[in-house]
Amino acid sequence: MSAVRAEDLRKHYRIRSGRGGDRVVHAVDGVSFEVPAGRTLAIIGESGCGKSTIARMLVRLTEPTGGRILVHGRDGVDRRAIQLVSQNPWSALNRRKSIRHALEQPLAVHGLHPGRAARAARVRELLGLVGLDEAYLDRRPGGVSGGELQRVTVARALAVEPKVLVLDEPTASLDVSVKALLVNLLLDLKQRLGLSYVLITHEIDIARHLADDVAVMYLGRFVETGEAERVFDAPRHPYTRALLAAVPAPGREPAEPLPGEVPSAVAPPPGCRFHTRCPLALDACARAVPALEPVADGRLLACLRADEPPSPR
Amino acid sequence: MAAAPETTVPETTVPDSTGPDTTGPEAAGAGAPAPGGSPLLSVRDLAVAFRTRDGEVPAVREVSFDLARGEILGLVGESGSGKSTMLTALMRMLPRNAAITSGRVSFDGVELTALRENGMRRLRGDRIGLIPQRPMTSLSPATPVGRQLRWHLDGLDEDGRLRELLAGVGLGAVLDRLDGYPFEFSGGQLQRLLIAVAALGKRPDLLLADEPTTTLDATVQAQVLRLLLELRDRMGLAMVFVTHDLGVISQVSDRIGVMYAGRLVEIAPAGALFDAPRHPYTRALLEAIPGRRRRGEPLKAIPGTVAGANRLPGCPFAPRCAAVVDRCHEENPEVREVGESLVRCHRAEEDR
Structure with missing residues (x-):
């Protein structure tokens, strides 16, 4: 059974605008995916593509306007089965409360480990899981570094023994050396606790390191999904190629930019949403919406020109 | 931006100021070309x-x-x-x-x-x-x-x-x-x-x-x-x-300077810094990048934190350094020229 299964997930936001009636933002527009138990799916894309909206829908901070989410086969809200780790640990924790309080809260809310001694023991255990010692318990977020604080939010997410963690840009606010520590912690916890991850990130190198599978998102839709190693080694969709080429690396010139800007999600372009910026676009791309369809090596691709042999990178 | 009130008075806070300022503020806008080189x-x-x-x-x-x-x-x-x-x-x-x-x-x-x-x-x-x-x-x-x-x-x-x-x-x-x-x-x-x-x-x-x-x-x-x-x-x-x-x-x-705890610990041409980093901190930074490891393998993190390092005597990186020796805790290393790099490390010349 899959850890997470999303079917035709949609989120449309209605925004009020004076004349001409309300407008609709198509933040997520028909996205389906599956995360097999014990695996990590990375959803990558640039700001505004809808990836964080998916994260929020998965943990039901936002209700989808269409589609279904199954967590370990079950429909409906189960906050113990799936938990969120957000990007910014400073805003995720109450500045005025101790770290002990942050870790006790989920236990109290869900009625877990009743009794003072049992609860205290569980809090210490949680802290140990993320490699912090008890000295942190009485400190407040203000006196703790960003990397340690992000460990605390991971520990808090683990308090209710979830099977799935949704990691929304977990390392984006951290320094290089601290980032490495958190990546190692996530690898280790997944192994030890048999977790599944949905990793939302714009940091390609982090996705590449952690993910088993990857989904590339552009303007509310997936354009390419598949086994991470295959997609990263030989991207097929023109957008995936542009995105991966833009990752700066030593000894490489900055990539040739894509023409134009990301179109508005209020009025997404007809046909393939990438056609306005695509170097390979044909007239047909503006008319027909390409379906996400399987290609030879098991990946799914939404491109009218998918059948053509991939050009060498 | 330029309109922000400015209260720093550096004239009085520079102890080793080298004599009177001969150019004066007026010369600033003149744009006199610097002598060749x-x-x-x-x-x-x-x-x-x-x-x-x-x-x-x-x-x-x-x-x-x-x-x-x-x-x-x-x-x-x-x-x-x-x-x-x-x-x-x-x-x-x-x-x-x-x-x-x-x-x-x-x-x-x-x-x-x-x-x-x-x-x-x-x-x-x-x-x-x-x-x-x-x-x-x-x-x-x-x-x-x-x-x-x-x-x-x-x-x-x-x-x-x-x-x-x-x-x-x-x-x-x-x-x-x-x-x-x-x-x-x-x-x-x-x-x-x-x-x-x-x-x-x-x-x-x-x-x-x-x-x-x-x-x-x-x-x-x-x-x-x-x-x-x-x-x-x-x-x-x-x-x-x-x-x-x-x-x-x-x-x-063209050139890259690496800063740690307020100090410039290494400066080198960009290629040299990535190909042959000399300072242990530079090496550690480069090794912490995910791209250099196989997928799913633990990354090499730098132990400890930078907290308080700028107040320590000796080399600020010493508490976290993999190549630390006693001398590092006592004496802040001078700048040395090693290959194409200028490095502040007592052990910069050693091939590690």
């Missing part, structure tokens, strides 16, 4: 400290480097390493509770630390441009973008001047949208507008860029980096480019 910017033993309730906290210490015309120096370091403080010190725009406590900064023959505020003001914008980290918060949200461009740039109403300026940063398409407000533009567009102001409007000799692409998406970032490189080639602009992103810095820099 001399650097555009020369920083010597610069130190900056913050006054806090717990006394003076050093933020930058013993930083020295030269920058030639048309050269791009990348400064890389983690948060708290002092790289942004360095930049604001060069602009003499430090916050009220911070001051340059020693050292010299010479820009095209003018000693900046000895310059009066009105002389400094003449340099800012005109000869030293700044690109900020967040384009959105550097513009007034309540004023049309076109009007803000006019605040900073003279002669914009002349025929074709505005068109030329915007085309220079690849923004020809927004020419008819300049009555719009900042929120109607994307982050990449705003950053390119600010680059147009800083680099093309006044044609400065030196551009200081503080994490200019950190808030941008990867594809937009590539566009801005290409633009900066092109401006350098076209106008011979020199640049100090501050970032925490090792990938970005490798793509834009």
Whole structure:
């Protein structure tokens, strides 16, 4: 059974605008995916593509306007089965409360480990899981570094023994050396606790390191999904190629930019949403919406020109 | 920007000031060419400290480097390493509770630390441009973008001047949208507008860029980096480019300086720094990048934290260093020349 299964997930936001009636933002527009138990799916894309909206829908901070989410086969809200780790640990924790309080809260809310001694023991255990010692318990977020604080939010997410963690840009606010520590912690916890991850990130190198599978998102839709190693080694969709080429690396010139800007999600372009910026676009791309369809090596691709042999990178 | 009140009085806080200032503030705007071969910017033993309730906290210490015309120096370091403080010190725009406590900064023959505020003001914008980290918060949200461009740039109403300026940063398409407000533009567009102001409007000799692409998406970032490189080639602009992103810095820099706890621990040509890093901190940083490991393997992290390192005697990296020896805790290493690198490490010459 899959850890997470999303079917035709949609989120449309209605925004009020004076004349001409309300407008609709198509933040997520028909996205389906599956995360097999014990695996990590990375959803990558640039700001505004809808990836964080998916994260929020998965943990039901936002209700989808269409589609279904199954967590370990079950429909409906189960906050113990799936938990969120957000990007910014400073805003995720109450500045005025101790770290002990942050870790006790989920236990109290869900009625877990009743009794003072049992609860205290569980809090210490949680802290140990993320490699912090008890000295942190009485400190407040203000006196703790960003990397340690992000460990605390991971520990808090683990308090209710979830099977799935949704990691929304977990390392984006951290320094290089601290980032490495958190990546190692996530690898280790997944192994030890048999977790599944949905990793939302714009940091390609982090996705590449952690993910088993990857989904590339552009303007509310997936354009390419598949086994991470295959997609990263030989991207097929023109957008995936542009995105991966833009990752700066030593000894490489900055990539040739894509023409134009990301179109508005209020009025997404007809046909393939990438056609306005695509170097390979044909007239047909503006008319027909390409379906996400399987290609030879098991990946799914939404491109009218998918059948053509991939050009060498 | 230039209108911000300035309270730093460096004249009185520079203990080793070298005699009276002979150039005077008037020479600042004259743009006298430097003698052949001399650097555009020369920083010597610069130190900056913050006054806090717990006394003076050093933020930058013993930083020295030269920058030639048309050269791009990348400064890389983690948060708290002092790289942004360095930049604001060069602009003499430090916050009220911070001051340059020693050292010299010479820009095209003018000693900046000895310059009066009105002389400094003449340099800012005109000869030293700044690109900020967040384009959105550097513009007034309540004023049309076109009007803000006019605040900073003279002669914009002349025929074709505005068109030329915007085309220079690849923004020809927004020419008819300049009555719009900042929120109607994307982050990449705003950053390119600010680059147009800083680099093309006044044609400065030196551009200081503080994490200019950190808030941008990867594809937009590539566009801005290409633009900066092109401006350098076209106008011979020199640049100090501050970032925490090792990938970005490798793509834009001629030379790279690595900062740790307020000190410049290594400076080397970009290729040499990545191929043969000499300082243990540089090595550790490069090894912590995910790209260098196989998928799913643990990354090599740096143990410990940087906290308090700028107050320690000896080498600030000693508590976290894999190659530490007793001497490192007692004696701060002098700068050594090893290969193409200038390194502050007692063991820099050893082949490890």
